[in-house]
Amino acid sequence: MGYNCVVCVKQVPDTKRITGQAMKEDGTVNRAALPAVFNPEDLNALEAALRVRDEHGGTVTVITMGLPAACEVLRDALFRGADAVVLVTDRRAAASDTLATSYILSCAAKKLHPDLIFCGRQAIDGDTAQVGPQLAEKLGFTLITYLEDLKLDGRVATARRNVGNGYEVVRARLPALFTVVESANHPRPTAVKRAMKSKKARAPVEVAKAVDTELPSATPEAKAVETKKRCAELAARGLQIMQWNLDDLQADLSWCGGAGSPTKVHRIQSIVLAGGDYKEFPPTEDGVTRLLGELIEDHTIG
Amino acid sequence: MANFYTDNEDIQFLFRHMDLARLATLNEEGFRFAREFDFAPTDAADAIDNYNRILTTIGEIIGDRVALTAADSDVVGNTLNADGSVTYTPGIQEALKLLSQADVMGFTLPYRYGGLNCSELLYTMSNDIVSRADASLMNLYGLQGIAETINNFASEELKREYLPRMASGEFTGAMVLTEPDAGSDLQAVKTRAWQDANGNWFIRGVKRFITNGCGDVLLVLARTEPEIADGRGLSCLLVERNPRVRVRRLENKLGIHASPTCELVFDDCPAKLVGERQRGLITYVMSLMNGARVGIAAQSLGIGEASCRAARDYARSRKQFGSAIDSFPAVRDLIVDMNLDLQAARAITYYATFHVDLENGINNRIDSGLAAEDEVKKLRPEVRKYKGWNKFLTPMAKYYSSEMSMRTSNGAMAVLGGSGYMKDYPVERYLRDARITTIYEGTSQLQVVAMTAGVMGGAAVEIVNEILAGRQWSAEIAPIVARVREGMTLLNEAVAFVKTQKGNAYRDLHARKLCDVACYLMAGALFCDHATASTKKLAVARRWMTERLPQIRALKEQACSGESSSLTDFETLAGPLPAAD
Numbered sequence: 036m037g038y039n040c041v042v043c044v045k046q047v048p049d050t051k052r053i054t055g056q057a058m059k060e061d062g063t064v065n066r067a068a069l070p071a072v073f074n075p076e077d078l079n080a081l082e083a084a085l086r087v088r089d090e091h092g093g094t095v096t097v098i099t100m101g102l103p104a105a106c107e108v109l110r111d112a113l114f115r116g117a118d119a120v121v122l123v124t125d126r127r128a129a130a131s132d133t134l135a136t137s138y139i140l141s142c143a144a145k146k147l148h149p150d151l152i153f154c155g156r157q158a159i160d161g162d163t164a165q166v167g168p169q170l171a172e173k174l175g176f177t178l179i180t181y182l183e184d185l186k187l188d189g190r191v192a193t194a195r196r197n198v199g200n201g202y203e204v205v206r207a208r209l210p211a212l213f214t215v216v217e218s219a220n221h222p223r224p225t226a227v228k229r230a231m232k233s234k235k236a237r238a239p240v241e242v243a244k245a246v247d248t249e250l251p252s253a254t255p256e257a258k259a260v261e262t263k264k265r266c267a268e269l270a271a272r273g274l275q276i277m278q279w280n281l282d283d284l285q286a287d288l289s290w291c292g293g294a295g296s297p298t299k300v301h302r303i304q305s306i307v308l309a310g311g312d313y314k315e316f317p318p319t320e321d322g323v324t325r326l327l328g329e330l331i332e333d334h335t336i337g
Numbered sequence: 338m339a340n341f342y343t344d345n346e347d348i349q350f351l352f353r354h355m356d357l358a359r360l361a362t363l364n365e366e367g368f369r370f371a372r373e374f375d376f377a378p379t380d381a382a383d384a385i386d387n388y389n390r391i392l393t394t395i396g397e398i399i400g401d402r403v404a405l406t407a408a409d410s411d412v413v414g415n416t417l418n419a420d421g422s423v424t425y426t427p428g429i430q431e432a433l434k435l436l437s438q439a440d441v442m443g444f445t446l447p448y449r450y451g452g453l454n455c456s457e458l459l460y461t462m463s464n465d466i467v468s469r470a471d472a473s474l475m476n477l478y479g480l481q482g483i484a485e486t487i488n489n490f491a492s493e494e495l496k497r498e499y500l501p502r503m504a505s506g507e508f509t510g511a512m513v514l515t516e517p518d519a520g521s522d523l524q525a526v527k528t529r530a531w532q533d534a535n536g537n538w539f540i541r542g543v544k545r546f547i548t549n550g551c552g553d554v555l556l557v558l559a560r561t562e563p564e565i566a567d568g569r570g571l572s573c574l575l576v577e578r579n580p581r582v583r584v585r586r587l588e589n590k591l592g593i594h595a596s597p598t599c600e601l602v603f604d605d606c607p608a609k610l611v612g613e614r615q616r617g618l619i620t621y622v623m624s625l626m627n628g629a630r631v632g633i634a635a636q637s638l639g640i641g642e643a644s645c646r647a648a649r650d651y652a653r654s655r656k657q658f659g660s661a662i663d664s665f666p667a668v669r670d671l672i673v674d675m676n677l678d679l680q681a682a683r684a685i686t687y688y689a690t691f692h693v694d695l696e697n698g699i700n701n702r703i704d705s706g707l708a709a710e711d712e713v714k715k716l717r718p719e720v721r722k723y724k725g726w727n728k729f730l731t732p733m734a735k736y737y738s739s740e741m742s743m744r745t746s747n748g749a750m751a752v753l754g755g756s757g758y759m760k761d762y763p764v765e766r767y768l769r770d771a772r773i774t775t776i777y778e779g780t781s782q783l784q785v786v787a788m789t790a791g792v793m794g795g796a797a798v799e800i801v802n803e804i805l806a807g808r809q810w811s812a813e814i815a816p817i818v819a820r821v822r823e824g825m826t827l828l829n830e831a832v833a834f835v836k837t838q839k840g841n842a843y844r845d846l847h848a849r850k851l852c853d854v855a856c857y858l859m860a861g862a863l864f865c866d867h868a869t870a871s872t873k874k875l876a877v878a879r880r881w882m883t884e885r886l887p888q889i890r891a892l893k894e895q896a897c898s899g900e901s902s903s904l905t906d907f908e909t910l911a912g913p914l915p916a917a918d
Contacts, residue, residue, distance in 0.1 A: 051338065221402070224439040225394040227453065231387045232376035272375065 037093025342396025443504025468639020550599025729791025
């Protein structure tokens, strides 16, 4: 029997290539200065799903929520073996925090009726690790975080979780959602024949933009007709990236975007650690006591 | 996240600078395959974009993964199991799996057999990238010429049976030529192939020094005509791995430890004839060997690249006498020489491979029947010209690149000094791995023999002329071109002098000097061409000819000296034969 797997992925700024221009004056990320990449642990999530499909059959569908530019990571997912990809994009989804994002993703996931959902443990830009767990909660799926290894037997999943200083093996009934860590696997490379084909896959929003550029003087109606025609051609060749907006998802708008996001950023501090900003405590009874005192005083613990 | 393609400025420069559109148009036969295969390109820009993606994918696999396992593979080596099978190192196993997943194990095979239908030039670039991390891996990845030989010469039945499985990476291959008494001289092959009453072929004999002899598809050179003692008695047969062929021994080697070098015993082992009888050596193996020579040239480039990078990096970080050693003139000069040597070898090898592609592509065009009579009439002399050139360019690429890998890895060892001599750094591995490149697929001495006809017959000068002629050189490049032309005059004078000497002995004695001059001029001319598109290459071209022209003068003087004491006074100069123990 095959499993219907869904993988949630995110396009993120490549924080491994931090340069002097990576941060703006106000302490927020300067996305223009950093190349956009596939969130690394989402690649591990995709690989985990592909292995389920390789072993048991079924399908792997990859979803991302984001700007049209996020189609790049969807195409990358196709190159590596995904069967289908979905772009969830809508201006009204802008400024969504993790709660709103997980709500919107839950609406999208419901349309796909998955048996298993895979997310990367966390994204390298926000580092919250919240979207996966919140999504499981909203869908009523069993949540298994820090997945390293997965065995499936019918509707029962046996998973090994990395718990930092060791591992634990848990068993759960499907449907379930897994957040996957880097140590789970090595993501497979691009299969170049898939890339040679799927590099031409486009979402409707990308097609519309191309039509806009190529036929600047056409009427909006003519542009719409042309876009529709090109999308149909792409679909016939298996090259369409599915695209859903909040209406397609029948999402409650009060749960989306800024309105659905209770997170409020109070203050962002740019902290530059300079030499000398540390204290040494000897590994003795007395040293540890003084360290604890310091940490409590500093409100780090307690 | 290392990528050994996107971080390599020189490969990318040549990728942009060389006329890949022309190769794509030839290879894709007017882009007709797009109708049948949904991933095949629809035009040249589409094809070039594919090429870039293919190399980027390989660069990522090699940079991110293979580079991390190469040192371990070198130490671990392969294992010969009791049942005669061979287990690759864990790193090699992983690398082959990744390259198979990436669809690149049928690089040049037609789409219909599961290949990527790429040109040899692209394959050469990929071998260059692979070898920078692990020269041993290239010996396995780089054996795709075996599938090409099957594609070029075997029956449709054999092609359908084996090529898809080779393209998917399920099967690896080996070219099984060498025997204890048949190394450089393959005409002496003794391994017998015989037929039973039903016409089935069987092989009996021992083969030695077989790279990946443990592979699944063996192309074996064997004597099918016992009454014919020379190369015309030899045919090419395909053996699929089976219990009647056994790996008897794995060689214990200086370098390329992760590449299994096997001794094979064929015990009346079933085989299938490839193509026609008697053409084994004279047609099929010669063709296979030409491809393999380009492959070794590319392997040498990768080792050279790794050596240059290791030296550059170390010289910046190593401090002595209060400053980084790359501030010392002698070290700077060495590093610059190494980098120019590498770029020269790459320029020559890619140029040679480009012309192999032109020859193959034009031949295909003529054979396809798609070209009109007028076009064929134009193509025939063109393909004849390239065929002649390639007889010269292929050994030149193999000779110059493999010798370069020796010089650059040796140079890297000099820069790293005592540290380089230790196993803690990879340069001792580069030096050990480089050493084989000047030996296998024909030694440097044999490449010189193959090149000499081209130097004496004028092909060298003709090619250099064609690169330089009929162009408007900028004021900056013109003086460099003038130096190349001065060098050509010197080469012509040297060739004329050698021709006046009686017999072939004097020519053979000085052939290497003439070939070296030809290599310097070829690289010089190519650098001038590259300089039109890159200010960096302008500096490279200037430095190259400034350094090389005096050397060319010296070589010319030596070649015209009449010196032949190696022949006349051998016993005196070489000393007495060492006494037997």
